[in-house]
Amino acid sequence: MSTRDWAWPLLAVALAGCQTPASPHRFGIGTPVGEGQIAAWNIDASPGNGGLPPGHGDVAAGKVLYDAACAACHGDKGEGVAPFPRLAGGQGTLATAKPVQTIGSYWPYAVTVFDYVRRAMPFPDPQSLGDDEVYALTAYLLYLNGIVPETADLDAARLAAVRMPNRDGFIPDDRPDGGR
């Protein structure tokens, strides 16, 4: 066997290990963006990662907005107009045969109300509300559920500090139920 005969396989292995152009670690594809560029898209607010914007809104302002933009589907007091969801009441029903899952009885975090209203409500015209309006609506919905007083005026810090009644109502996934 000549040197060339046994050397070729070794060379091929060496090329596959370090010189093949097919799969670089990074590809240099995509355009760098700055946070300022994407501010209009960056609208998430959450209990653990922040994101609540400046501004504030109170229960009274929230009621005016709610009556105009929300009550047609969700009822005058958040009782819901079928098939649209009920938003208030239901506390103490989760362990009964007829649980009523609302913001007040079920949702673990108040910040989620702000995040959801800001991105997805009102249903026919989402992302049409300003941040002060979303704070006000959030305050009113929490008031309808007996979680904040009628005088509440919420901003980022005060909303993040609200403790929801069902905060500890969730458990990790412990399936499967059919057994193994």
Next chain:
Amino acid sequence: MTDIDRRRLLKFGLAAGAAAGIGVTGRAKAAEGEFILPERASGLGRPVLNPPYGQPSPFEKNVIRRTWTKGPLEQGSSMTPLADLHGIVTPNGLHFERHHSGVPELDPDHHRLVLHGLVRQPLSFSLNDLLRFPSVSRIWVMECSGNGNSEWAKPTRDSVQGTHGLMSCCEWTGVPLATLLDEAGLLPGAQWVLAEGADSAAMTRSVPLAKALDDALVAYAQNGEALRPEQGYPIRLFLPGFEGNMNVKWLRRLKVAEQPFYGREETAKYTDLLPNGKARIFSFEMDVKSVITRPSAGHLLKEHGFREIVGLAWSGRGRISRVEVSTDGGASWQPARLQEPVLDKCLTRFTFPWVWQGEPAILQSRAVDDTGEVQPSRAQLVAAVGVNSYYHYNAIQSWKVAPGGEVTNVHA
């Protein structure tokens, strides 16, 4: 030339003569049961490109998605007609739909995917950018975790489309999410990825980083062609085996963070209430499940004798390892034949030979996956989680066959 050949030729000649306006009259009516060639207005059928994008035969006009949604259909769902489909791949026009604020119309030339948060270099990608990356193509099932939620308390829907049709299976092609995360460079503390759509609801879900780095795909194609608008055109997230809602359509933004975002879709919805008032959260995987699609509710068995039982089995946790069929309401079980290919997190077709002579029967199927998870009976499932969990209903389905051949949805 045989006698039959001569007769066929004669009839063809008569039909062609009539079509050409020769005015042949007095043609004898074909004898009962005799096969005759069809009469046609012209000797030719439709030309090519008519239409340029092919459509099913007009005789298949009832093979369509249907909805049971109450309220505005922009926030509704439509279901796949499983009883009328024959393989493991769902045609693109029949893939189930679930929208939260309607289908947006997105121009792929202007759509961008932004990846930011706990990454070294935030990036935006055009569709053209995504098409340059190494790609993956896999056949995967997707099931809405609300599939079957009408069936917890009592048998409700009158077809397998209504009981199981929030489930479809396609070949999905795209870029592994891990590749994009690597391109941007994960920073210490990264544990979750928020996925957000460009629909009017800007729908969001939090994805655990382990899944994002495992088999998650940013998909741009479905069964070989661009995604359908109702499936997220131009790009969607695909998380094999995870509940349908997490496969965010019209994907616009991915944000890497330390904590889950506890959005409305993963707290108020897509959590599973238990009898003690506690609810499971982040219950992502779809459990092992199967259903007989033929015969199924709404069918009428007109003939006695042999007919093949056909069904589908799947698991969000792995491959199907076994399916058993019962024709006596679960009193006895026999193995079904699994048809290859049997793929990970994909529909597996099963068949079972059956001779029916008009006796009452209750048809059931029970699947086991390669994690060993066994599809539960409804009684087992209800004993474990009650009837108010809403999501993740994977109980054994029962179809009752009456002596007259009517097939109905029952709890047995």
